[in-house]
Amino acid sequence: MPTNDVDRRLSDMPATGYVYRTSWPVATGDLDGNLHLRLDGVARYIQEVGAENLVDAGEAEDHPHWLVQRTVIDIIEPIEFPNDVSFSRWCSALSSRWCTMRVDLVGSDGGRIETEGFWIAINSKTLTPQRVSDTLIERFASTTDVRRLKWRPWLENPDNADEEMPFPLRRTDIDIFEHVTNTAYWHAIHEVMALVPDVCRAPYRAVIEYRRPIKYGEEVTIQWIRHGDGDVPDVQIALAVGDDVRAAALLRKL
Structure with missing residues (x-):
């Protein structure tokens, strides 16, 4: 790995500042064979929480598109069905065009999942990063002192993969930018998880970086070692x- 960042635990929720909170029940369509919330379900949930967060902050109209x-995703304890999930979302670092957003998921009947996403504000016409508003910076900066966030990868591309399998795409995997959705990538990760179940017993970490x-x-092929x-x-x-x-990923025990 190029840095030790992939080994560090995610930051704790701050005692003060703007933390967006919401909740809803686990959906039956987001469960694995053990009735646990799947990783692609987690990815969908944190994306929806992010959209709600922007509306709550009054920034959705000026910043509708993020990549x-x-x-x-750190599975500390699986969230099982049935369960109501409480979400807490806050900014852990930011710059003028991107930020890292933490989202914690806590089940009312047990289970805890901690996540962090590196999100880039996108101009939908040019598909390039755009500067966020001063009001967004002011509100999101209330939970972090890191205001010069820079991108650096955590993962290397795997060399000499032991295994390879095809990953056929479906029309429903495509977003408004004509790209594969971020949740569809997690479907590929689940294909590998089924072959290494010992690595994916909680607590464990899953990371995807989009190249x-x-x-x-x-x-598309899935290659892994x-x-x-x-x-x-x-x-x-x-x-x-x-x-x-096009994307690198990692599964590892915590």
Whole structure:
């Protein structure tokens, strides 16, 4: 890994500042075979919480489009069905065009999941980063002292993958920018998780970093390699089109 950031625990919720809160029940369509909330369900939930957060902050009209560069999901304790989930969302670092947003999910009947996303404000016409408003910076900065956030990758692209499998795309995997949705990437991660169940018993961490968009019609493969069989095994994953890695991912025990 290029940095030790992938090993650090996510920051705690601040005692003061703007923290957006909401809740809803776990949906039956977001469950795995053990009646646990799946990772793609977590990704959808934190995206919806983010959209609500922007409305609550009065920033949805000026900042309707965001792309995620990295998502970290820490399954501390699985959230099982049935359960009502309480969400808390706050900014953990920001700059003028992007920010990291923490979202914690806590089940009313047990379960805890901690997440962090690196989100980039996007101009929908140019598909390039755009500067956020001063009011958004002022409100989101109330929960962090980090105001010069810079992007740096946590993950390397895996070399010499042990396994490879095709990952066919569906029309429903495509977003308004004609790219594969961030939640669809998690479907690929679940394909690997089924083959390494020991790595994915809580507590564990799952990370995806998005390199370049995947478009409908491209032939995508999932490539992965496992390292270590001790107390902290991990699995490096790539979603690739030919030799071009479009996203890197990691599964590891916490």
